[in-house]
Amino acid sequence: MPSRILLACLVAPGLLGAQAPAAVQAERADYAQWLRTSPSSPYAAVFHGPLSGDLVFGPDGPAALRGAPTATLSRGVRGLALRTGDGRRSVPRNRDVALGDWRLRVTSSPRGDIVTVFAPLSRKVDHPGWFPYRPDLVVVGALRPPDRPAERRMLGLDGVEVSASLAGTFTGRVLDQNVTLAAYRVPIPGSEEAEVTVFFRDGTSGVETYPPGRFVALQPLGGARYRLDLNRARNPFCAYNPRFPCPLPWPGNTLRLRVEAGELYEPYHD
Amino acid sequence: MTDSSLRSCVRPVGALALCVLVGAITATGAAGQEGLGGRWRAQLDLAGGPLRFHMELSTRGDTTGVLCNGPKCDPFSAVRPLPGDSVLLEIGDYAAAIRAHVGADSLVGFYRNVGNRGPRTIPFRAARGSWPVQVPAPSLTGRWDAIFTPDASPSPRVLELRGTERGLEGTVISNTGDSGLFWGGAADGTFVMSHFDGSFVYMLTGELDGDTLRGIFHAGLTSQRPFVAVRSTGAAHLKAPTEMVEVDTAAAFQWDFPDLDGNLVSNGDERFRGKVVIVEIFGTWCPTCHDAAPTMVELYDRFRDRGLEVVGLAYEVTGDPAVDGALVRRFAEKFGIEYPLLLAGVNDDDSPRETQPQLDGPIAFPTTLFLDASGRVRRVHSGFYGPALGEAHEELEQEFMDFTDELLKEAGR
Numbered sequence: 001m002p003s004r005i006l007l008a009c010l011v012a013p014g015l016l017g018a019q020a021p022a023a024v025q026a027e028r029a030d031y032a033q034w035l036r037t038s039p040s041s042p043y044a045a046v047f048h049g050p051l052s053g054d055l056v057f058g059p060d061g062p063a064a065l066r067g068a069p070t071a072t073l074s075r076g077v078r079g080l081a082l083r084t085g086d087g088r089r090s091v092p093r094n095r096d097v098a099l100g101d102w103r104l105r106v107t108s109s110p111r112g113d114i115v116t117v118f119a120p121l122s123r124k125v126d127h128p129g130w131f132p133y134r135p136d137l138v139v140v141g142a143l144r145p146p147d148r149p150a151e152r153r154m155l156g157l158d159g160v161e162v163s164a165s166l167a168g169t170f171t172g173r174v175l176d177q178n179v180t181l182a183a184y185r186v187p188i189p190g191s192e193e194a195e196v197t198v199f200f201r202d203g204t205s206g207v208e209t210y211p212p213g214r215f216v217a218l219q220p221l222g223g224a225r226y227r228l229d230l231n232r233a234r235n236p237f238c239a240y241n242p243r244f245p246c247p248l249p250w251p252g253n254t255l256r257l258r259v260e261a262g263e264l265y266e267p268y269h270d
Numbered sequence: 271m272t273d274s275s276l277r278s279c280v281r282p283v284g285a286l287a288l289c290v291l292v293g294a295i296t297a298t299g300a301a302g303q304e305g306l307g308g309r310w311r312a313q314l315d316l317a318g319g320p321l322r323f324h325m326e327l328s329t330r331g332d333t334t335g336v337l338c339n340g341p342k343c344d345p346f347s348a349v350r351p352l353p354g355d356s357v358l359l360e361i362g363d364y365a366a367a368i369r370a371h372v373g374a375d376s377l378v379g380f381y382r383n384v385g386n387r388g389p390r391t392i393p394f395r396a397a398r399g400s401w402p403v404q405v406p407a408p409s410l411t412g413r414w415d416a417i418f419t420p421d422a423s424p425s426p427r428v429l430e431l432r433g434t435e436r437g438l439e440g441t442v443i444s445n446t447g448d449s450g451l452f453w454g455g456a457a458d459g460t461f462v463m464s465h466f467d468g469s470f471v472y473m474l475t476g477e478l479d480g481d482t483l484r485g486i487f488h489a490g491l492t493s494q495r496p497f498v499a500v501r502s503t504g505a506a507h508l509k510a511p512t513e514m515v516e517v518d519t520a521a522a523f524q525w526d527f528p529d530l531d532g533n534l535v536s537n538g539d540e541r542f543r544g545k546v547v548i549v550e551i552f553g554t555w556c557p558t559c560h561d562a563a564p565t566m567v568e569l570y571d572r573f574r575d576r577g578l579e580v581v582g583l584a585y586e587v588t589g590d591p592a593v594d595g596a597l598v599r600r601f602a603e604k605f606g607i608e609y610p611l612l613l614a615g616v617n618d619d620d621s622p623r624e625t626q627p628q629l630d631g632p633i634a635f636p637t638t639l640f641l642d643a644s645g646r647v648r649r650v651h652s653g654f655y656g657p658a659l660g661e662a663h664e665e666l667e668q669e670f671m672d673f674t675d676e677l678l679k680e681a682g683r
Contacts, residue, residue, distance in 0.1 A: 023391070026391050027391050030389045034384065034388050035388070038384070038388075040386070077526075077627075078615070078625055079616070079624045079625040080621065081589075082589075087532075087591070089589045089590050090613075090615045090616045090621065091589050092587065092616035092618045092621065093616075093618035093619060093620055093621070094386065094618060094619075097589065105386065108618070108619055108620055146422075149422050151423065157387050158386060165419075165423050185419075185422070188385070188387070190618065191385075192470075192472065192487075192489040192493070193489040193493040194493050194495070195490075195492050195493050218492070219317045219491075219492050220318055220494050221317070222318075
């Protein structure tokens with residue numbers, strides 16, 4: 001992985017980076033552990049797509065699902081159900097269901113149900129990590145509400161479409177430049193939560209970081225003030241695994257500077 | 271009764287509700303953790319301010335503990351000592367935990383849970399003792415008609431705020447149910463109240479501005495929705511409980527679901543044919559369904575000799591008949607339920623609607639359907655007024671009794 005070696009040389013700890021706050025360190029350790037070990041890590045996904053008709057697991061199913069225990073996922077008059085040799089069980093949306101060592105998840109979206117199937121991880125996950133922490137890439141700015149309400153369908157972090165409302169325009173100074181970024185309230189399916197989120201590109205996109213961009217949630221500070229902590233910029237799931245669809249860059253959200261903070265990217269390989 | 275006193279359950283996400291947890295608190299070798307015992311005032315440091323709650327830990331025998339939102343306490347599923355003077359407080363059924371370093375009189379660490387997008391952490395702190403009691407002024411308490419995110423996608427809610435000897439208590443009610451008990455306090459026209467049960471991280475903050483309440487509904491670490499509210503006039507703000515769902519009354523109401531032994535039970539069975547039937551849509555995870563169960567049992571006991579049948583349609587958490595069946599059996603034993611309880615589906619946003627094609631609209635938990643002898647729905651009631659609502663509860667029980675009696679008389683029973 002030459003890009004990583006080069007990067008490690010360029011940003012050797014102590015040269016550019018500062019000690020990350022405990023909360024950021026804890027978040028990163030926890031997230032990396034989850035990516036490496038969770039049975040529903042995005043790295044473990046072998047299938048992601050709309051549920052149209054029956055989805056067959058096992059020898060008679062599509063190639064990606066042939067190694068799974070025999071089962072059929074279908075939507076009928078008694079709801080979403082998984083039929084196995086042991087019988088029928090209802091399948092809840094937005095929660096993982098075990099199928100032997102495999103996992104499946106049905107997520108509701110404005111266009112219908114999306115199925116994600118996870119196989120046991122058979123390879124070591126090599127998460128590329130993060131840029132060293134940069135305190136100067138934590139900026140406080142203002143969120144100006146939109147002139148009029150606007151809703152937009154978009155892909156969320158996990159490649160599932162959501163209906164997000166425009167939260168406004170964030171303005172602040174990043175590395176001595178004025179920046180303006182559109183921010184949306186992006187709902188988390190099945191919960192009351194909707195973080196004010198920015199999806200942005202910058203000079204590192206396609207070099208050290210994921211080409212279409214990275215997500216970062218704004219942290220409210222009261223009133224119209226928000227903190228943009230670019231050290232918390234994270235990849236959409238498609239950066240880990242091409243089975244997830246990728247959000248398109250948000251118009252106007254390209255920064256004319258290099259944000260050397262947040263999550264790095266390493267091209268996917270099976 | 272007004273629509274704004276509706277109580278029902280918002281479906282939990284990702285795990286069983288704590289209301290179905292029973293005991294099973296364990297700890298292995300609590301050596302070195304003796305100092306943990308006692309009452310702790312705890313907080314999660316959300317972006318919008320501290321979310322307050324209490325913890326009671328005991329080091330007699332195994333270390334055990336409960337997590338309390340005001341008067342409502344639920345047990346930690348385990349309290350485990352960790353190397354380096356740390357402790358793990360597990361909220362097992364939510365795949366959530368608090369991990370903290372134990373100081374002389376403090377706990378400092380993180381609350382963590384795992385969602386579909388990975389783990390999330392929120393800073394946590396605790397100190398010995400209790401939060402001060404801040405009883406709200408009468409000008410703050412009562413029922414408020416609120417609009418969430420008035421400038422973006424307006425959404426109606428009702429806020430119920432009560433002053434108690436513990437401070438400020440209440441709930442947030444939407445057209446699909448309530449968000450559980452909130453607890454907090456108020457001073458100088460401002461208030462903060464929260465609901466943290468290990469899975470949901472909700473906080474409501476606000477202030478009285480003349481006759482208007484302005485504030486923010488916080489969910490999770492950073493999610494915030496502004497709201498404005500005015501005092502309820504009694505006029506409908508949310509949909510009435512009898513109007514939330516539209517029912518297809520052109521045909522008999524149909525169901526066909528397995529009972530706890532796996533036998534399919536349907537509306538066409540001899541047991542139900544030609545009879546007045548009450549159909550209760552419920553979930554064992556739903557506290558308001560627990561409130562409603564004694565009323566259903568009383569209706570059945572009082573009118574079964576005149577031919578009334580009751581059937582419960584359970585929407586549970588996992589969809590696994592073995593797991594869900596055990597929860598429903600426990601529910602039946604708890605309330606002495608003798609009518610059939612069926613496993614109808616899971617409690618996600620879509621399953622109840624999918625499996626009840628004759629109901630159009632958000633299905634609250636519980637929802638009670640009254641069927642006449644022809645099998646058609648004659649009345650539907652979304653939610654339930656529990657005993658905590660006093661007179662409203664008694665009035666609703668009486669309404670249910672009177673309407674059942676009327677249907678039975680109509681059927682010549």
